[in-house]
Amino acid sequence: MSLSVERRPHLDSLAITLLVVCCAFWGFQQILIKVAVAEVPPLWQATLRFWGATALLWLWCVARGVPLFHRDGTLGAGLLAGLLFAGEFAFIYLGLQFTSASRLTVFLYTSPFVVALLLPRVVPGETLRRIQWVGLVIAFAAVALAFSEGFRQASPVAGQWRGDAMGLAAGILWGLTTLTIRASRMATASAEKTLFYQVAVTAVVAPVVSIALGEPWGFTYSAQAWGSIALQTVVGAFASYLTWMWMLRHYPATQMSTFTFLTPVFALVFGVLLLGEPLTFKLMIALAGVAAGIVLVSRR
Numbered sequence: 001m002s003l004s005v006e007r008r009p010h011l012d013s014l015a016i017t018l019l020v021v022c023c024a025f026w027g028f029q030q031i032l033i034k035v036a037v038a039e040v041p042p043l044w045q046a047t048l049r050f051w052g053a054t055a056l057l058w059l060w061c062v063a064r065g066v067p068l069f070h071r072d073g074t075l076g077a078g079l080l081a082g083l084l085f086a087g088e089f090a091f092i093y094l095g096l097q098f099t100s101a102s103r104l105t106v107f108l109y110t111s112p113f114v115v116a117l118l119l120p121r122v123v124p125g126e127t128l129r130r131i132q133w134v135g136l137v138i139a140f141a142a143v144a145l146a147f148s149e150g151f152r153q154a155s156p157v158a159g160q161w162r163g164d165a166m167g168l169a170a171g172i173l174w175g176l177t178t179l180t181i182r183a184s185r186m187a188t189a190s191a192e193k194t195l196f197y198q199v200a201v202t203a204v205v206a207p208v209v210s211i212a213l214g215e216p217w218g219f220t221y222s223a224q225a226w227g228s229i230a231l232q233t234v235v236g237a238f239a240s241y242l243t244w245m246w247m248l249r250h251y252p253a254t255q256m257s258t259f260t261f262l263t264p265v266f267a268l269v270f271g272v273l274l275l276g277e278p279l280t281f282k283l284m285i286a287l288a289g290v291a292a293g294i295v296l297v298s299r300r
Contacts, residue, residue, distance in 0.1 A: 008251055015251050019259040022240045027266025029236050031274060036228040041215035042093040043206055048229050050203040053237035057196050060238075066192045074193065077184035081194070082201025084177040089202060090209050091170035099163025105264045107167030109143055112136060112257035114175025119253060122183040132254075135296025139261040142289025145282055175257075181245075182253050191246035199237055261290050 011019070036045055061068050095104050116136060177198070181187060186194050210217070221229075247256060265286055 011251055011255050015247055015256070016259075018243055018247060019256060020262065022243055023259055023262035024266045025235055025240055026260075026263040027268075028270050029232060030267045031270055032228040032232050032236075036221075036225045036232075039221045039225045040229065041210065041217075042096070043090070043210035043213060044215045044217055045229060045232075046089055046093060047203070047206040047210055049233045049237050050199050050206055052229075052233035053199045053241075054196070054203045056234065056238045057192060057199060057242070060242075061192050061196070064192075066190055068193055068196055072189060073185045074189050074197075077180055077186045078189075078193070078197035079201065081177050081180045081186065082197040083205070084173045084180060085198040086202040086205035088170045088173040088177065090205065091166040091173065095163040095166030095170065097163065099160045099167065104163055104167035104170075105143075105267070107164055108171045108174070109140065109261060109264060110168060110171040111174040111178070112254075112260060113140070114172055115178050115257045116254050118175070118179050119182060122179070123253075131296055135293040136258055137293075138296065139258055139290050139293025142286040142293065143261050143264050145286050145289065178248070178253050178257065181248055187249065191242055191249060194245045194248070195242050199241070258293060261293065265290050 008015075033042075033045070040048070058068070060066075092104065092108065113136070116133070181194060186197075244256075268286075
């Protein structure tokens with residue numbers, strides 16, 4: 001069954017507000033993960049997160065009468081999107097063992113370039129104009145500038161190239177996930193079903209990878225660690241991702257992807273506010289650059 005979807009050619013005030021809120025939380029989420037990772041192994045932490053998100057999403061769909069298992073021709077694309085999504089998170093968590101979070105984040109945020117390069121080939125309406133490409137480059141350059149100090153200050157890490165490569169792989173997989181959703185029958189599926197494919201598949205893949213890595217499993221963690229995992233689950237993997245999937249059905253994915261450049265900048269800002277990290281001139285320039293890039297990409 002095909003559902004008609006009202007698509008809007010430009011981001012409106014609602015979309016921009018939702019995107020900024022989501023990106024702000026995704027930036028804050030980096031701090032949440034750091035708080036919990038001292039007690040909870042990374043992929044076991046991801047497992048708990050996506051087990052919880054899958055259960056919450058299923059309950060949400062039952063309460064709202066949203067069908068998840070009826071045949072609508074999305075199974076193949078949905079499983080592919082789920083595997084890509086799971087691979088993205090696996091590479092993120094594994095990559096952080098070899099490289100710094102700042103370096104990996106820069107490689108991760110190559111995702112909008114993947115979307116901008118490939119999506120117009122299958123969805124002609126997603127083509128960016130020249131001025132929008134300029135905005136995309138400005139936003140990415142601003143993020144790279146914000147993290148450049150960390151590159152120079154960090155001591156060399158053995159096998160750092162592996163972490164960098166995994167960060168790049170995660171960014172590519174993120175972009176391919178967006179491409180799969182927009183270029184297949186999933187583009188007309190409900191936001192709930194689109195997200196369910198991703199969190200459910202990740203809930204299966206993450207514990208397998210965790211076991212393969214020999215991570216210790218447990219449940220006797222501090223209230224702070226459980227609070228971090230709860231926020232990651234309820235707000236991050238459930239509410240914010242559900243909002244993102246809904247917007248993918250209604251707004252241009254290429255314009256939306258540019259807003260994700262806000263996430264690492266928000267992470268730096270929260271680091272200043274919550275962890276006492278210094279507010280540098282480069283960070284202020286980066287904030288201005290990201291804002292300028294977003295304005296250029298989202299303009300009518």
